[in-house]
Amino acid sequence: MPYDDLVKLRQQIMPDLAIAMGEMSQARDLIALLLASHPAPTSSIPNDILPQLGQRPPIPAQNAPELPKDVLTSTIVTKPPPIPSVQAFNAQLALGSKDEALRKASKLFKDAAEDMERSRIKEEKYFLNALKIRRENWGMVPAPLPLWMAQAKGSEKTAMDLLVCFGLEESPPAFRRQSIATMGSFEADTDPLNFPHRQRTRLRVTLTTTLPSGARVQSQNTITHAPVDAPALHAQEEASTLHGLIQQAQHEMVDREMFSVLVREAGHLPTAAAHVREKFIVIEAAQGVSLRFDMVDNETLLSNALATAPTPTSPTDAGKCDLIYAALQALLLRQHAINKKRRLSPPGALCIDPANPASTSSSSTQPFLPGTPYLQHAPPILQPIIDLIQYAVFCDRIRGEMDRMARAVRAVGIPCGLRFDRVGELGVELTKMLGEEQVINRPVGGEGVLVVDNRHSIRFTFHSPSTLVAHLAQAQVSIATLPQARLNSTSLTLP
Known part of the structure; x- marks a missing residue:
């Protein structure tokens, strides 16, 4: 390091070292003064035992002169008060900080009270809706616990939430599992009813007739409880009753079940040709008459309603389509009733022979076996x-x-x-x-x-x-x- 840098470093360090030396000297003098004003502590061990321990007895200290009482003095120093404007400003800061803390605390209590009130209202509305639904004779069961939730030993495997069952009693298990609605928990901000398996599709019956002149007349059934569009869905459901919402979902589920039965039966028609696809069925029912079943959603209904060049229709054929749709529902319910009767019948009971169901003689009856498949002997609906x-x-x-x-x-x-x-x-x-x-x-x-x-x-x-x-x-x-x-x-x- 050059000499000039060393000189500069020495000039910077020496004042600090001088200050430290003065402080150490003052501390040394103060400690010596304090030690001189107090006698040395005596040992608790007797002097005659110390030689046996290998130690020398202490030398008696000489009588030191007592120090005067005023050798150490104290001085009280008070901070001068600030000017009045600074005092006022400090008071405002103190009050403002206290007010802010009080406001935050009050806001916390207010939010907690509002949350408790909302939870109480939501809980009351939850069970009130459950009572309204049960009053309309809809089935209700406790919801199962989620798979991830821990379960105590010996406790029930159900939650506090409720499930609404709106499926038909004798429907296949696949449709009954989908015919459920969950009631939103009062702890979450959800709708009163949630339909997890709802597809919002309806069954449309179309009858196409070819006139002798060659013109084609196409008529459709009147779809009730048509699904509304997505933007207005929430408002429509809030304005509707709970019974109406469940009934609308039940109509959609019954239409899906009817369409599944029609798909199964369309391939085995003895007197008509059928074209079966995923979402529609076309049947050449008779000469010049074709019947079509398809599942339509909201977009299809809106496009048909806003069509600029609609297909010619016939009021008589439209009435036939409504009659066909109603007859399908009645035939499906009859199928369910017969299945229930056969399911509850004893093993040796007689049933109608599937090969000759119109006959009621004893020669055409046979015992119904318990292991018979679900829909093997069910009467057709198509x-x-x-x-x-x-x-x-x-x-x-x-x-x-x-x-x-x-x-x-x-x-x-x-x-x-x-x-x-x-x-x-x-x-x-x-x-x-x-x-x-x-x-x-x-x-x-x-x-x-x-x-x-x-x-x-x-x-x-x-x-x-x-x-x-x-x-x-x-x-x-x-x-x-x-x-x-x-x-x-x-x-x-x-x-």
Whole structure:
């Protein structure tokens, strides 16, 4: 290090060392003064024992002169008070800091009180909604504990939350597991009801008829409780009742179950061709008539409603679509009722023979085994619909042929009358067909009568889907083709 740097370093260090030396000297003098003013402590061990311990007895200290009492003096130094403006400012700071602490503490207590009040209101609303739902006779079960939650030994495996079950009683397990709604916990800010498996799709029935001119008329059923769009969903659900929300979800789940049954049965139709896809089914039910089932969502409904060039529709066909949709629901409930009856029946009970379900004789019955698959013997829900559609087209053709016969007879100057009845059963009998197991496949029938010259009559009876019988004077003739019907009627009217 150069000499100049050493000189500068020495000049910087020497004042500090001089100050430290003065402080150490003062401390040394003060300690010496304090030691001189107090006698040395004596040992607690006797002097005659110290030689035995290998120690020398202490030398008695000489009497030191006592120091005067005023050798150490004290001075009280007080800090001068600040000026009045500084005192006022300091007081404001102290009060402000205290006020801020009080405000923070009060805010904490206020927030805690508001949280407790919200929790109380939420809890009351939670159980009030549960009572409202139970009052409407909806099923409720305790929710299971989450898998990650610890469980004490001997405690129940259920939580405080509730589950609402809105599925049909005899639905397959897969649909019953999805037919649940969770009631939001009062500790979380959620909606009153949450549907974890809801898809917001409905079953649409479309009937397409081809007119003799070649034009196609397409009609659809009226979908009730249509799903609303996403932006207005929350407001709509808040405005609706809990019963309405659950009922709407139940409609959607029943439609999904019906569509699954239709998909399973469409591939085994004996009298119609079907095209089955993931979301729609197209069935050529009869000549010039096609039936379509598809699951539609909100976007599809909105696009159809806002279509600029809608397809021509028929009010009669639209009514048929509504009737088909209602009949599917009734047939599904009948299927569930029969499954429940068979499930609860004893092992040796008799049931209807699947090969001949219309017969009720003892030869056509067989015991129902407990190990039978779930839907192996269940009555179909699609085949009766197809039979009725084919029967309606068949009756139209028979009515046209009989009208043609009557006009031909009247053209030669012979009076001729026609009485045509498509359905001969009463309304009570038609209703029983949907509920009685013995007549699940009973055909619907009617009759047509031609009265010639007020003396001779030609009577035809027909049954679904396309059975025609001519009742002659001597016999009953089953007619397979329309030319055969013309031949029988002509032979009967000739003298």
